[in-house]
Amino acid sequence: MRAVVLRNKALTVENIEAPRPAAHQVLVTTIACGICGSDLHFVHHGERMAALSAEGSSGSSSASSSSASSTLDFSRNIVMGHEFVGRVEELGPDAYTSAKVGELVVSIPVMMTAVPPTDDSFRTIGYSNEFNGGYAEQMLLSGPLLLRVPNALSVEFAALTEPMAVGLHAVNKSGIVPGDAAVVHGCGPVGLAVIAALRLKGIETIIASDFSPKRRDLATVMGATQVIDTRTYDPMDALLEAVGRPGVRTAMIAGSGSGLVQFECVGVPGMINTSMKRAPRASAITVVGACMESDSIQPMFGISKELSVSFVLGYTPEEFAGSLRSIAEGEIDVAPLITGVVGLDDVATAFSDLANPELHAKILVRP
Amino acid sequence: MRAVVLRNKALTVENIEAPRPAAHQVLVTTIACGICGSDLHFVHHGERMAALSAEGSSGSSSASSSSASSTLDFSRNIVMGHEFVGRVEELGPDAYTSAKVGELVVSIPVMMTAVPPTDDSFRTIGYSNEFNGGYAEQMLLSGPLLLRVPNALSVEFAALTEPMAVGLHAVNKSGIVPGDAAVVHGCGPVGLAVIAALRLKGIETIIASDFSPKRRDLATVMGATQVIDTRTYDPMDALLEAVGRPGVRTAMIAGSGSGLVQFECVGVPGMINTSMKRAPRASAITVVGACMESDSIQPMFGISKELSVSFVLGYTPEEFAGSLRSIAEGEIDVAPLITGVVGLDDVATAFSDLANPELHAKILVRP
Numbered sequence: 001m002r003a004v005v006l007r008n009k010a011l012t013v014e015n016i017e018a019p020r021p022a023a024h025q026v027l028v029t030t031i032a033c034g035i036c037g038s039d040l041h042f043v044h045h046g047e048r049m050a051a052l053s054a055e056g057s058s059g060s061s062s063a064s065s066s067s068a069s070s071t072l073d074f075s076r077n078i079v080m081g082h083e084f085v086g087r088v089e090e091l092g093p094d095a096y097t098s099a100k101v102g103e104l105v106v107s108i109p110v111m112m113t114a115v116p117p118t119d120d121s122f123r124t125i126g127y128s129n130e131f132n133g134g135y136a137e138q139m140l141l142s143g144p145l146l147l148r149v150p151n152a153l154s155v156e157f158a159a160l161t162e163p164m165a166v167g168l169h170a171v172n173k174s175g176i177v178p179g180d181a182a183v184v185h186g187c188g189p190v191g192l193a194v195i196a197a198l199r200l201k202g203i204e205t206i207i208a209s210d211f212s213p214k215r216r217d218l219a220t221v222m223g224a225t226q227v228i229d230t231r232t233y234d235p236m237d238a239l240l241e242a243v244g245r246p247g248v249r250t251a252m253i254a255g256s257g258s259g260l261v262q263f264e265c266v267g268v269p270g271m272i273n274t275s276m277k278r279a280p281r282a283s284a285i286t287v288v289g290a291c292m293e294s295d296s297i298q299p300m301f302g303i304s305k306e307l308s309v310s311f312v313l314g315y316t317p318e319e320f321a322g323s324l325r326s327i328a329e330g331e332i333d334v335a336p337l338i339t340g341v342v343g344l345d346d347v348a349t350a351f352s353d354l355a356n357p358e359l360h361a362k363i364l365v366r367p
Numbered sequence: 368m369r370a371v372v373l374r375n376k377a378l379t380v381e382n383i384e385a386p387r388p389a390a391h392q393v394l395v396t397t398i399a400c401g402i403c404g405s406d407l408h409f410v411h412h413g414e415r416m417a418a419l420s421a422e423g424s425s426g427s428s429s430a431s432s433s434s435a436s437s438t439l440d441f442s443r444n445i446v447m448g449h450e451f452v453g454r455v456e457e458l459g460p461d462a463y464t465s466a467k468v469g470e471l472v473v474s475i476p477v478m479m480t481a482v483p484p485t486d487d488s489f490r491t492i493g494y495s496n497e498f499n500g501g502y503a504e505q506m507l508l509s510g511p512l513l514l515r516v517p518n519a520l521s522v523e524f525a526a527l528t529e530p531m532a533v534g535l536h537a538v539n540k541s542g543i544v545p546g547d548a549a550v551v552h553g554c555g556p557v558g559l560a561v562i563a564a565l566r567l568k569g570i571e572t573i574i575a576s577d578f579s580p581k582r583r584d585l586a587t588v589m590g591a592t593q594v595i596d597t598r599t600y601d602p603m604d605a606l607l608e609a610v611g612r613p614g615v616r617t618a619m620i621a622g623s624g625s626g627l628v629q630f631e632c633v634g635v636p637g638m639i640n641t642s643m644k645r646a647p648r649a650s651a652i653t654v655v656g657a658c659m660e661s662d663s664i665q666p667m668f669g670i671s672k673e674l675s676v677s678f679v680l681g682y683t684p685e686e687f688a689g690s691l692r693s694i695a696e697g698e699i700d701v702a703p704l705i706t707g708v709v710g711l712d713d714v715a716t717a718f719s720d721l722a723n724p725e726l727h728a729k730i731l732v733r734p
Binding site: 049052053055056057173272276277279287290291292294295296297298299300301302303304305306307308309310311312313 | 416419420422423424639643644646654657658659661662663664665666667668669670671672673674675676677679680
């Protein structure tokens with residue numbers, strides 16, 4: 001089968017052996033797969049990402065599904081793509097799914113190697129030498145983890161299940177409740193997913209900031225109540241205007257119904273400290289943007305204002321299913337996010353194009 | 368009256384004008400006052416501490432009681448000391464207190480300039496050009512904030528009300544519940560207060576680490592269930608031995624009853640990142656140690672394990688009152704913490720002596 005292969009930091013389209021479904025596995029034809037910002041980063045910095053993840057997990061007392069990344073071999077084939085929709089082609093033995101051949105399915109990008117699973121029986125799909133992701137004509141999924149795509153839902157929209165689940169998870173973990181205000185720093189796909197989830201949660205003050213006019217437009221479409229060009233205005237000043245001047249509104253405790261959560265969705269060094277510096281007393285910061293580099297903070301900003309900084313990643317299976325349901329029921333309109341569709345031959349070009357926020361938000365690959 | 372005056376980074380004993388009680392104020396004779404690590408730092412780095420606090424509060428939408436620190440003049444007299452016990456000498460007009468002349472009182476180190484107060488009517492006692500702290504023969508306190516010291520309680524023990532309240536607050540804010548485990552990094556007065564509060568909360572696994580044998584001994588006395596010399600053994604390895612090997616105990620979510628909170632009580636650069644690096648997945652870190660310098664973190668440690676980092680400071684008036692009650696009722700035994708008592712003339716020497724953890728934990732000044 002044809003696939004976009006990452007090997008030694010280069011992406012090439014090659015013919016590789018098609019996978020065969022073993023026990024509990026299902027072979028699908030990849031119908032669509034979104035390109036994630038993490039994939040762009042992984043091409044050049046994958047080894048560092050894996051090393052950091054391994055360094056942080058050494059000796060920690062719980063196994064995580066990403067622990068397999070420490071054994072990644074970057075000189076061997078890696079086929080990325082974890083925002084996929086597939087059509088069932090063949091069920092392996094004991095597939096543990098009600099999905100039938102020909103049906104469209106989505107799944108969290110995880111392979112369960114044993115049923116029932118133990119802590120050690122989860123493998124990553126996409127960031128793996130073992131299980132290819134969606135930048136390939138076919139892929140193996142885990143039978144017990146399949147979710148059928150409702151008939152009425154566009155295949156392209158279903159491919160947004162994964163990135164929108166990231167936003168739902170961040171908002172759920174933040175503890176924000178209706179009545180609280182939100183400031184979203186950065187309106188790339190992650191920030192836009194957070195904005196959609198905030199709207200879904202009933203948050204009425206959503207102030208979003210980005211340098212890019214195109215992304216600010218998308219932020220408005222997804223539900224931001226105010227958009228700010230960070231180059232000319234500070235989103236925290238906008239917040240003060242929206243909710244009251246200093247001293248007027250003293251309870252900013254997130255989860256209180258009159259609090260604030262800042263969502264850091266930029267993921268570059270300095271953003272966490274900037275968020276801490278301008279944070280009101282006792283407010284919360286949820287870090288969703290994945291900054292891969294070392295970063296500097298002034299702990300005194302956190303201490304003197306009793307801030308809480310929560311880091312979030314991924315989603316639960318329930319949130320993933322909720323994301324699919326919200327898209328299918330029209331609660332989240334993902335249509336504006338899809339700014340391009342390419343075939344396998346144009347994936348490398350799409351990776352470059354995504355660097356321009358005026359051109360693109362989400363590009364789908366249709367293998 | 369005699370006082371230890373800080374001016375231009377130098378401590379000298381001088382005769383200064385004794386204060387007179389205005390409306391809502393009470394004049395007390397200082398009976399005892401603990402020396403806090405923050406005071407040591409403030410002598411040399413006070414301007415930077417005040418600047419950082421002002422930088423972090425600029426534009427934040429709530430006033431805090433420390434906002435007055437931005438107007439501190441370090442070339443004018445500052446009399447520190449915020450862990451005080453006083454004997455009431457004279458009540459000002461409308462003192463709003465039931466305390467009588469001759470009675471012993473403690474108070475949070477805050478002057479309320481209006482009754483009822485607004486956001487702008489709180490001033491710091493001790494880190495102030497206006498209201499001297501306890502390193503002086505007399506001081507003004509706020510009538511409505513006075514708490515009477517129970518008759519049976521030793522004056523010296525009552526002076527520990529403030530530092531022990533810091534520990535109670537940190538433990539309350541951490542969300543830890545019985546069944547969770549705690550790791551306490553650093554067994555200076557802050558760490559020891561945290562240990563005492565954890566014990567009071569019913570936490571059964573309290574692993575404490577410090578370089579100093581003397582401080583490890585004090586940690587055991589205060590309630591640590593295991594003490595670790597950080598130079599020879601990692602407290603997180605001890606945790607794994609105490610609660611189970613990797614994979615055996617997967618739920619480490621703080622507040623779940625089978626989770627973990629690390630309390631960072633060292634306050635030097637690198638400790639937050641070290642705590643993040645060894646943290647189990649989904650666990651919590653409560654930063655109590657005040658690191659005044661810029662610090663480096665790897666955000667990926669936080670993201671890949673979904674950590675939450677909460678910064679805490681001070682205590683609520685209720686926690687301060689609870690601290691006094693717990694000391695008075697013998698729930699917290701502070702006697703082992705008091706390692707020295709000096710007069711005003713020896714405060715500067717005591718500041719130096721406190722740098723040696725083998726010699727001292729808490730030194731009280733008796734003016």
